Amino acid sequence: MTELDDLRVCGETSVGWCELTQPNETTDDFGNLNPTNRGFGVKDPYAPSARRYDHPEIQELREYLKNHNGFTGLDICDPTDLDRIAHVFFRDGFVVVRDILSKKRLEEFREGSTRILREILSYPGTKGRKYITETGRLPHRYSYGTSSASRQLLHDAVWANMVDLPTTTPILTRLFGNADYSVIGAGGDLCLPGAIEYQHLHQDIQESFQLSPERIKQAKQVGVKLKGDCSNQLSLVEQRLVTDFTPPLITINFLMSDLTYENGPIRQIAGTHAATHAPPPPSQEPAWMRLSTLVGADAGAAMFRDNRGWHGATPNLSKEVRSLPDVEYGAPWWSSSHIAKTMPFEMWNNLSEHGKHICRFVKADPGTWPPGAGVMHPLAEGRRKAKEKVKSKPD
Numbered sequence: 001m002t003e004l005d006d007l008r009v010c011g012e013t014s015v016g017w018c019e020l021t022q023p024n025e026t027t028d029d030f031g032n033l034n035p036t037n038r039g040f041g042v043k044d045p046y047a048p049s050a051r052r053y054d055h056p057e058i059q060e061l062r063e064y065l066k067n068h069n070g071f072t073g074l075d076i077c078d079p080t081d082l083d084r085i086a087h088v089f090f091r092d093g094f095v096v097v098r099d100i101l102s103k104k105r106l107e108e109f110r111e112g113s114t115r116i117l118r119e120i121l122s123y124p125g126t127k128g129r130k131y132i133t134e135t136g137r138l139p140h141r142y143s144y145g146t147s148s149a150s151r152q153l154l155h156d157a158v159w160a161n162m163v164d165l166p167t168t169t170p171i172l173t174r175l176f177g178n179a180d181y182s183v184i185g186a187g188g189d190l191c192l193p194g195a196i197e198y199q200h201l202h203q204d205i206q207e208s209f210q211l212s213p214e215r216i217k218q219a220k221q222v223g224v225k226l227k228g229d230c231s232n233q234l235s236l237v238e239q240r241l242v243t244d245f246t247p248p249l250i251t252i253n254f255l256m257s258d259l260t261y262e263n264g265p266i267r268q269i270a271g272t273h274a275a276t277h278a279p280p281p282p283s284q285e286p287a288w289m290r291l292s293t294l295v296g297a298d299a300g301a302a303m304f305r306d307n308r309g310w311h312g313a314t315p316n317l318s319k320e321v322r323s324l325p326d327v328e329y330g331a332p333w334w335s336s337s338h339i340a341k342t343m344p345f346e347m348w349n350n351l352s353e354h355g356k357h358i359c360r361f362v363k364a365d366p367g368t369w370p371p372g373a374g375v376m377h378p379l380a381e382g383r384r385k386a387k388e389k390v391k392s393k394p395d
Contacts (some may be wrong), residue, residue: 004121007150009113009190009323010076010299014259015121016193016321018130023047024066024197029135029380031126039136044197045283049350051139051194052317058196062317064260067312070262070295074192078204079167082174085304086144086222089175090245093273093309096294100167100302101254110256113144117190119376120147133190138207140195141313142378144325145187149157149372151252152185153325154343155393159186163196163327168252171304172329175250177221180332183359184339188325190266195316198290201269204307205249211242214333218246243273248334249307254257256323258298264316265293266303290314336361342370344393369393 003014010134019383026041027033048057062138076096077085087097101109120142133139134147144153153159162168162363163183173179211231219242220226228234234242234292269289272279280289294303305311307328316322341364348356348363356363364370370389374394 004055004118007114007118007121007321009110009117009321010212011320012319013193015090016140016195016319017051017053018125018140018194019050019052020128021051021125021130021133023049023051025133025139027133027135028136029384031132031379041136041138042200042282044138044200047169047197050302051196053194058317060268061315066262068291070265070291074294074296076297076301079171082170085171086174089304089306090222092268092270094268094270094303094305096218096297096301097171098298098301100165101300102260103300105162105165106246106256106300108158109162109254109325112156113188113190113256113302113325116144116153116156116376117323119140120378123378123382125298132378134378138195138199140192140316141189141199143187143189146280147376147378147383148187149375149390150342150370151314152187152340152342152362154183154186154359155347155366155370155373159325159327160343160347160351162186162254163359164352168302172174172250175222175304176329176331177218177334179354181358182330182332182336182361183327183363184249184330184336185328185342186326188204188323189313190323191313191316192321193316193319195313196265198282198315199313200282201285201289201310201312203279203310204251207243207308208248209243211239212333215331216248217332218333222246242357246331246333247273247306247308248331249328249329251305251307251326253305253324253326255297255299255301255303256325257320259294259296259322260318261295262352263318263320264322265295265297266311267291267293267314268303268305269310272310273308275310279310333378340370341368342373343366344369344373
């Protein structure tokens with residue numbers, strides 16, 4: 001039995017901790033190590049010098065995180081308390097909600113997350129390394145979305161069945177102000193044990209400050225008090241309120257395991273969804289930002305986050321995978337012109353009526369298979385080849 005047979009995304013596993021994989025290593029499209037263009041693989045200048053579970057620097061960092069990691073008094077809301085959820089979300093740019101996934105749904109998502117990760121890790125590493133580092137990322141970190149040759153996982157029944165849950169739909173409707181939002185993608189991210197580097201703080205999308213009539217209407221629907229209906233009628237304060245309370249995108253990250261001080265809990269910098277400047281680079285990030293993590297959030301919970309907020313992954317010094325599959329949603333006023341049609345028609349046709357409505361922009365035509373869907377590969381070149389060749393559902 002290989003370690004991939006023992007792979008799981010909840011509890012201890014034997015995957016990870018490859019000492020031959022050097023700190024801050026990354027690959028180009030073809031798997032060549034440490035290219036000039038590192039992409040998303042921004043170096044962590046404070047990373048430990050070796051990727052070994054019992055290395056003295058790892059033990060020192062683990063002890064430090066045990067004593068300091070995590071928000072003090074993290075707000076965790078009940079799924080039915082929509083007003084409190086909205087209050088925390090618009091205040092901080094994210095909110096954690098407990099009990100989003102039933103036991104059955106959680107097990108389904110764990111199974112899907114494990115299955116997809118097994119495919120990603122099935123390609124052997126070079127020069128004795130256990131794994132191939134994903135193109136343009138730091139070691140032991142993978143994206144479910146970008147590792148897919150279609151860049152999404154809406155062709156997978158596990159992800160498709162999570163777009164319209166009885167626990168998430170009322171929350172999204174409250175945060176968007178109405179039920180006319182849309183699914184734009186699904187994937188998520190994960191880190192293996194031994195992901196010793198901090199990922200750089202980043203935003204998934206930047207604010208455009210364009211105020212269409214539809215966006216102003218949404219602001220009113222979520223409770224913003226405005227005097228006018230057009231941007232040139234609004235004061236500068238009112239214009240800013242519109243942008244603050246109408247995120248272009250909201251992502252739901254589902255927790256496959258409890259987030260602890262040592263298993264790579266995601267960090268979110270509260271209030272930065274309204275920031276107009278860029279996040280600090282790793283060399284200038286203060287310690288309190290590196291420690292602003294969601295320690296204490298339990299498996300089955302979910303984080304709803306404004307994609308404009310600063311966030312990043314943290315070191316996984318444990319022996320378990322930290323997996324956060326997601327579904328991504330666009331605001332009613334947000335442009336759908338560049339959204340890829342990555343959900344097969346047959347899968348779309350099995351959704352609820354509301355599910356069909358919110359997946360209207362990602363629905364493929366009948367009889368059409370999204371190019372590359374069903375093939376996972378850590379390298380961009382492998383994904384490119386698959387997208388060119390795979391035009392029908394893989395076996």
